Amino acid sequence: MPGRSPARSRRATERKGDVRERAILDTCEALLAQKGYDAMTVGDLAQGAGITRGALYFYFGSKQEAVTALVARTVEHLWERSRTTAQADEPRQAIAAAMQRTVDLWNEHGLVMRTAIDLSLTVPEIGELWSRTADLFITAITAVLERAGVEAGTEPEQASAMARALCWMIERSFYHASQESREELQRASSTCEHIWLISAGLVG
Amino acid sequence: MPGRSPARSRRATERKGDVRERAILDTCEALLAQKGYDAMTVGDLAQGAGITRGALYFYFGSKQEAVTALVARTVEHLWERSRTTAQADEPRQAIAAAMQRTVDLWNEHGLVMRTAIDLSLTVPEIGELWSRTADLFITAITAVLERAGVEAGTEPEQASAMARALCWMIERSFYHASQESREELQRASSTCEHIWLISAGLVG
DNA sequence: CATTAAAATCGACACTGTGTAGACTTTCGG
């Protein structure tokens, strides 16, 4: 890997490699949509980026590494957004807002997110990224539940564990729905929101 | 594939191939646990079953086919059980019983079930098997919700859609928990049961 | 602007796993 992780500080001119690297990730995303992870070959990736396999290995050590980088790019963008978004105070509003943001997220990045989920078992790096992302959500849900009056704590029927289950519910529902259509995603969102509200004791 | 699906009727002597086929599937299950799907090779499979690769291709056309057969075997066993299990009338009891059965299922077959879920995207055959299994659960959950007074119908806040979301919640929660430990699975079950009860309006 | 070290690229090679073909052996019903 070239000029990677450590604070890339201010750089005068953009290295040619940076452009290529982006091209590779873009190609990766496109191929993932076209043929899926398994069918996608390192050769395809290189060809799509306009270089040979040999050259591609200069950037990424394997298909997995490339996809991991793609997931990292997407997930960072996702963290960015969640950091800069205001949190509502009133639970009902907070829930509605969170669900809407999540729908947007899946509409934009559904493909990469599904890929991340699929690979989080087999590629530890991706597993780590995704689990950190999930933790963000779980923490947020926990906070809302507690503010709505659900007992705090980590026992099976307290806020933390419930938040985890709700998070998985949303993940899986969106995973499936986002494969179908935007409408389906919207419907899934409504259902999940409803269950979340009930679980928070905000609907009777 | 040799003497497969169609009613195997009563057979005088068991074909040698039937034994071998079972051996292959058993080996497959063991290898899945040891090294996981990706790392498992057709050669490993053959070796584990005491034959050469060439011979293995007599039984299954590929690694995927073998795993599909393993999933089919497990899932059939699962359907069998759900068919012969009595359904309780009282919703609270029905929910508790269903959750307990599901815990048992995951304790026994967690590995294969996780594999099935992972591969249901990439292997259409497995996707079909698993989606049919999920439908069984969704139907059952729907019935319980309706008996508990949740409005019937397929709109996002009616029984059917809610059942689907709850099913995904359980699937995903169990998927993760069953990787950890039996205790974790039991705790996840409690949490899911709690949310199911609340969603059915039976607690609160 | 000539130099030069780093960055980027290429083609060829060795390796591993897949799936197929054809020949050989075992099993077992008639």
Added chain:
DNA sequence: CCGAAAGTCTACACAGTGTCGATTTTAATG
């Protein structure tokens, strides 16, 4: 006991992977 079906093996052709050393391009610098 004989012949067909069932089961097995070895050998091969092929795909994709990852590595290596040689070569070309880039861009900072004196």
